[in-house]
Amino acid sequence: MAGQLDGQVVFVTGGARGQGRSHAEAVAREGADVVLFDRCADSPHVAYPLATEADLAESADLVRAHGRDVLALTGDVGDEGAVGKAVDAAIDRFGKIDVLLANAGVHGGGSIQDAHRAVWDEVVATNLTGVFQSLRAVAPHMIERGYGRIVATASNQARMAVPGSVPYVASKWGVIGLVKAAALDLAPFGITVNAVAPGNTSTPMVHNDPLYRALRPDLAAPGWEDVEALLREHHVQPVALLEPVEITAAVLFLIGPATPHITGSVIDVNAGSAARYTA
Ligand SMILES: NC(=O)c1ccc[n+]([C@@H]2O[C@H](COP(=O)([O-])OP(=O)(O)OC[C@H]3O[C@@H](n4cnc5c(N)ncnc54)[C@H](O)[C@@H]3O)[C@@H](O)[C@H]2O)c1
Known part of the structure; x- marks a missing residue:
């Protein structure tokens, strides 16, 4: 049966586990080859363990189980050189990138009175600068081809602040601003840029003692x-909690053939929190 992404190439940051793994498996099921890019290393400024190389290998196996090819790369989205190399490696291997899912993220909290500067730097580097660098790295290639679909992962906390979460909230509000600004810049080139804003989702980011x-x-x-x-x-x-597949459903909608004219938008998948916003 034909998949809605047959023959496409999807680049997933943070693809070793959680939502990124769910997205990777779903796009493979829909016929896409997949590039997984994940740090696979802990950070001294993130209180819970990040993914491992074994997690990355498991995601790659899930893609292969759908009969699709996969390139699994380790690297930090906060490292401009590493992101650029990964994008080059993906284009060398597959000849193109149709879709970028800028999903990698870390949680780091703290109130305005007590948030550690190192935590702020880590969270902004991954959640905001990492999305910026991922978009920058794929944009010239997508412009040249006149086609691209980009979805960044924001958060419920990009729509509604919660107490004691200054670095995370600020980074995720920034993601929405970045998505809207980039959507304007890339609109003339057949490229859409959107965000999904998940509520609390059942992944290791939530299920941890810290x-x-x-x-x-x-x-x-x-x-x-x-x-x-x-x-x-x-x-x-x-x-x-929501399940990762619920976020994946919104991602598939935004990268599928039916939505060429949705750009600069945010899809909230947040069990009704959207009903609390002012507009
Ligand atoms: N789980 C939630 O409740 C929730 C809610 C809203 C938004 N989000 C966002 O969803 C996205 C996916 O998170 P998740 O829930 O799957 O959590 P997760 O911790 O299971 O997955 C995040 C992945 O990103 C990777 N990663 C972290 N920093 C990285 C970096 N600098 N470079 C490359 N890879 C890096 C991790 O190793 C991990 O594999 C994140 O952007 C997160 O902020 C999560």
Whole structure:
């Protein structure tokens, strides 16, 4: 059966696990070859473990299981040279990049009074500068071909601030500004640039003890049962977490053949939090 992305090449940052893995598997199912780009190393300024090379290999296997080719690369989206090399390697291997999913991100919190400068630098480097560099690296190639689909991953916290989350909120609001500005610049060239804004999603970014402790500083060793109700409050529908495939569904919509004239938009997948916005 024909897939909606037959013969396309999709570049996924942060593709070793979580939402990036879900996107990679789905685009492979739809007929695309995939480039996975992930740091696969921890950061001293991120409180929870990031993906490993074993995670990256597992994502690559999931793509191959759909009969598609995969190029799995390690590198940091905050490193301009590494992103440029990865894009060059992808074009060498596959001849083109049709789609960029700028999904890599880290969570780092702190209030305006106590956020560490190193955490701010790390979160902005990955979540905002990393998206900027990923777009910059693919844009000349997409302009030359007169075609491209770009989706950046923002967040519910790009639409609505939450207390104690200054670096993350600021970086993700920045992603939406970046997407809108780039959508204007790339519109004449057949390239769309959009964002998805997920609510709390069931990935290792949420399921980790440091986040549980940040959410419940009153408890010595909080578990999932201690934070579930708090996470549910971020949403309107009574669910604490969405599944990665729900975000993937919005991504597939934005990169598929039916949406050439959706650009500069944000799709909220956030269990109704969108109903709380002013417009
Ligand atoms: N999980 C949530 O609740 C949630 C909610 C809203 C938005 N998001 C966003 O969704 C995106 C995907 O996150 P996830 O939920 O799958 O979390 P995750 O931690 O499972 O996946 C993030 C991936 O990005 C990689 N990564 C981190 N920094 C990187 C860097 N500098 N360079 C290259 N790769 C890097 C990690 O190794 C990991 O594989 C992120 O942008 C995140 O901010 C997540």
